[in-house]
Amino acid sequence: MKENIVIIGGGIAGMEAAKQLLVLGYNPIIIEQQDHLGGHVSQWHKLFPDMTSSHELLDGLSNQIKDANVFLETKVNSINALGDSYNVILNNGVNIVAKAVLVASGFHLFDAAKKEEYGYGVYDRVITNADLEAWFNKRADARIPEHPKAVGFVHCVGSRDLKAGNSQCSKVCCTTAIKQAIEIKEIFPETEVYCFYMDLRLFGKKYEDFYINAQRDFGVHFIRGRVSEVGETIDNRVQVKAEDTLTGKPLKVTLDLLVLMSGMVCNPRTNELAEMIGLNIDDDGFLKSKDNVYTIMESNRPGIFYAGACTGTKTVPETVAEARAAVLSIHHYLTQA
């Protein structure tokens, strides 16, 4: 009989792990809260830096994990140790005993309304990065005007911001903002696009090229300086006040659309799960790995492994690589035992 492996979370990490576990001859069981697999990636339109279609990527993965057991719209009610195994009870009454559990519960998008000064939920023309991706997918959002003259992106919304309760960098927003700025320019070539950033962290392969493209080929304006406040003009546009810290001058820009780059914060459901079974939580709220260099995918409990953004902010390639690494760790754990 094939060994059961429970995967909590059916995002890109859980799906990739299921695929690899199937190859190794295990029986992966994915537990997903929502009614579809793919997590945050399924809400996205294209992925940087190659403008890969996220739907094609997920469709390919879905085809490869047809043999895995998937519970959609299901939550973990409780999880407890049972000898050298774990007993996972789901809210649909299903009871699974597995020697290994992979936590791939991912992250939450920061609630931009918490930064009230940016006016999300207050002004009509303020949206988030996720809203914009949804618009790229469906082209339906009353907040986005037909022919915007000027669009702004605010980087680091809820990231590297102690006052918002998150000190960590969300890693993906800089490049996502550049990607979205380029996409806006492709759709509306006449539109002026501004990016308000405090640092640009373009660490990955091709990210810097992406940035140079945005400036050279698309004419996106990059302004270093945090936005101090956002107001509304009489004609319902938004006015952004910021300081250009490179020239040392305050500036005001009136925009038709302001996109807030909401960052990644820990998933509160993950913390509930961690409390059930006694997993360590780091001071940033994410799960705490054994260490942050060599065994990121291992937890403080034998048989429980991590993959993806449940341990911290990650890009898609990092998440996928970590899912594979976690599968190998599970494999070693089970064969050695």
Add this chain to the structure above:
Amino acid sequence: MIDRIPSGFHPFVLPFLFGMIFVLSYCLFGIVRILWQLPKQDVRKFLLSLINPKIIVKNVWEIFRDCLIHVKLWKRNKLLGYMHSSIAFGWFMIILLGHIEVFLFVPNRIHMFYYPIFFNYFVAEGPDMTIQGSLLMFLMDFFLLIILSGIVLAMIKRVHSRFFGMRRTARPSLLNQIGLYALWAIFPLRLLAESFTAHISGGSFLTIPANWIFRQFLGNDLNMLPTWWAYSIALCVFMCVLPFTRYMHIPAEMMLIPMRNAGIKIRDSRKGFAKLQVYSCPNCGVCIDACPMSVNRGNLKDCTVYLTRQMRRGNEKRIEEISDKCLLCGKCHTVCQVQVEGPQLRIMERSRRHYNLSPDYSNIDTQPLTETASHGKVLYFSGCMSQLTPAIGQSVESILKKAGVDYVWMDRDGGLCCGRPLLTAGRAEAAKELMHKNEEIILGSGADTLLVSCPICYKMFTEEYHLPGIRVVHYSHYFSELVQQDKIRLEKSDLCYVFHDPCELGRGCGIYDEPRKLIGKSASIAEAEKNREESICCGGSLGSLTLSFAQREEMTRAALDNLYTSRADAIATACPLCLATFARYSDRPVRDLAEIIDAQSSSTQKENQ
């Protein structure tokens, strides 16, 4: 009662005399010095107030109420109140009765001012016991008993302050301890001395039985003099250390009350009225529990009781730390029994700093700002903080539109700061410059009403600005009026709110009821455990110059925990800063008063037309 000692003197009165002369001359010197340090016009004001009959009555009543009866302490905790008033009022009565006895029985000795204190030693019971005499003796014993019960409570309080409603008390310094033990010793020693003398001088229900008991195994005559000596020495020790201990608050407060009633303000953190306030601090430590910073043990020594202590010691480094850290929420001032103005002392302390750069606002052109305001009857000022919480301004505007009010939003597109942050940082001159600019705009606008939503600005406009002919109104009052005049109608929602009193609005401006009434008309309302004057600062205050973000977070969470005790679904407040601070950590929605009213109000304009 007859005089027993012809000379009317015994050497044991010398320690007492020495202590008494010392403390009186110290206080006299202190009064002269404080008056000397006050500005001329303040001295005039003070001296004139002393001959104003109304103020005289007020002074006498307040001294009686605060220094002897301690009404505020009774309100806080009955045991604490009893402990203080038993000692203060009891002691006062003993001194008064002593004088009456001298006056009645040995009026020729009235000029010897140690006589009333040691009356029982110097007199002998006459052959004919009078009603007056025995009544006085009875009262003497009665008040001594009251004091002794107070001393017992004081001893218990030293070990278990929680019985007295105090979680923490200030730690007394060495001299304070000497003063404390001397004070504790005075009254038992007096009881002993009077008891050993009671077979000569007479006594009452306390001293006569004690005299009889002592006679059974101690020679009364033998112990009489040593105990009178000990009593006198205890008094001497107490009075000699008094100027250097917290007991200085006893004479200082009697001076503080008339000065406060004369309308004197702190103008310098080290001189005059401020000095008097520092000496008036009784070191009771009520402000420790009240201070929102005390959620962190590391901040315990930064509340007002330690500020006054360090100011007396002249520890410059600590004075600066304590002054800069404070949130200026004003709670210590509210709970203080003698109303030491902790926040104001700190602001004046901050104003002693010298900055190399001082801002220059003279080139700000108020003309463009004024012109935008020149059409409206109502000028709405939302304040800088509301730029960070745009929902407030938006809601106020929506309500004004519903009510059909002719208004202009003075700082919609950014305006000038009201000056409060500069003022609390001790930079009054710079604040004044900004205030003049704002006055120019407001007076030039042609409006007759200034509507303010931010309590920080509201306090400034009402207290510091000179705006003749302009009504400065807080939006809670203004919206109440709109409801009364039936310009808007409120409909009740199912939500239950708990109202958080912002420091600047509640303790700062005394507005507690209007917001509650309005919320009560638009939703149901619950109360937190600590509310109104006792409301806990949200931790976001602009007042603190040095508190770290992490420390503020702790305070915000403590303030939220207090609000959660109401079990309301949502939190309501009326300050942009409280709103932004609570929204960060609250587990339930936080709304500004304007948002709630806007959501629940409907216009009556169409019907009226």
